[in-house]
Amino acid sequence: MRVLDLPGSGCETECIHHHMPRAQGQIITVGVTGASGALFAQKTLALLEEDARVARVHLVITETGQRLFAEELGLTSGDLKQLPSRILGRTPNKIETLPNKDVGASIASGSYEVDSMLVIPCSMGTLAAVANGTSDDLIARAADVMLKEGRELVLCIRDTPFNRIHLENMLRAQQAGAVIMPVIPAFYDQPKTIDDLVTQYTCRVLAQIGLPQERMYRWAGRSSSKEAKA
Numbered sequence: 001m002r003v004l005d006l007p008g009s010g011c012e013t014e015c016i017h018h019h020m021p022r023a024q025g026q027i028i029t030v031g032v033t034g035a036s037g038a039l040f041a042q043k044t045l046a047l048l049e050e051d052a053r054v055a056r057v058h059l060v061i062t063e064t065g066q067r068l069f070a071e072e073l074g075l076t077s078g079d080l081k082q083l084p085s086r087i088l089g090r091t092p093n094k095i096e097t098l099p100n101k102d103v104g105a106s107i108a109s110g111s112y113e114v115d116s117m118l119v120i121p122c123s124m125g126t127l128a129a130v131a132n133g134t135s136d137d138l139i140a141r142a143a144d145v146m147l148k149e150g151r152e153l154v155l156c157i158r159d160t161p162f163n164r165i166h167l168e169n170m171l172r173a174q175q176a177g178a179v180i181m182p183v184i185p186a187f188y189d190q191p192k193t194i195d196d197l198v199t200q201y202t203c204r205v206l207a208q209i210g211l212p213q214e215r216m217y218r219w220a221g222r223s224s225s226k227e228a229k230a
């Protein structure tokens, strides 16, 4: 349960996110935008594709998101519908690509039941659109729907440094119910490879939407070296 503290409203709204696995499996929307970190999107899609608890993934990639797949991973496809196969290295069973221009797609309506939505990575531009409810493309509209329906929305924002506009937009989105989950990998699990870093961060994101992964490292406490020597 998350409590929303809405500024100026003088009241607190309770927002309950359910992690009730439905019989048919979860429906997840994944938005990929033009922020650095296409590897995180690739890992998210791979983990969701192989997760038995997930029935369907609606994937929306912005134009700049497509450019990032090309720039960072050398992945391109003339036909957007073929891009998931290129990203996963095999034909996906669950992933359906929707054009970002199609604001009339299923996920643009609250009557279509999406369990959770991830935007990974999330640009400052898309953060601004979500924080201000512009709903001017499918990712922004689908995110807007998640917030109005009290469903889980995780924004894996990425930029550095942040200006005041970014920070204010993060606060606005968080106060409306989004989880702000910056792409900040951890090092306490002693990662050896980039894939270790990417996997562990992505596992934390999936845990946020009620899909904890077996391979997620869990800190169990450790004595400091001082204490260990004492």
Ligand SMILES: Cc1cc2nc3c(=O)[nH]c(=O)nc-3n(C[C@H](O)[C@H](O)[C@H](O)COP(=O)(O)O)c2cc1C
Binding pocket: 032, 033, 034, 035, 036, 062, 063, 064, 065, 067, 068, 071, 122, 123, 124, 125, 126, 158, 159, 160
């Ligand atoms: C190679 C490249 C890297 C970028 N990296 C970032 C980034 O890390 N964070 C960010 O907010 N914008 C980044 N941008 C800028 C956004 O892509 C740009 O603002 C774009 O309009 C965002 O649109 P979108 O949210 O519809 O994808 C990058 C752009 C390019 C071409």
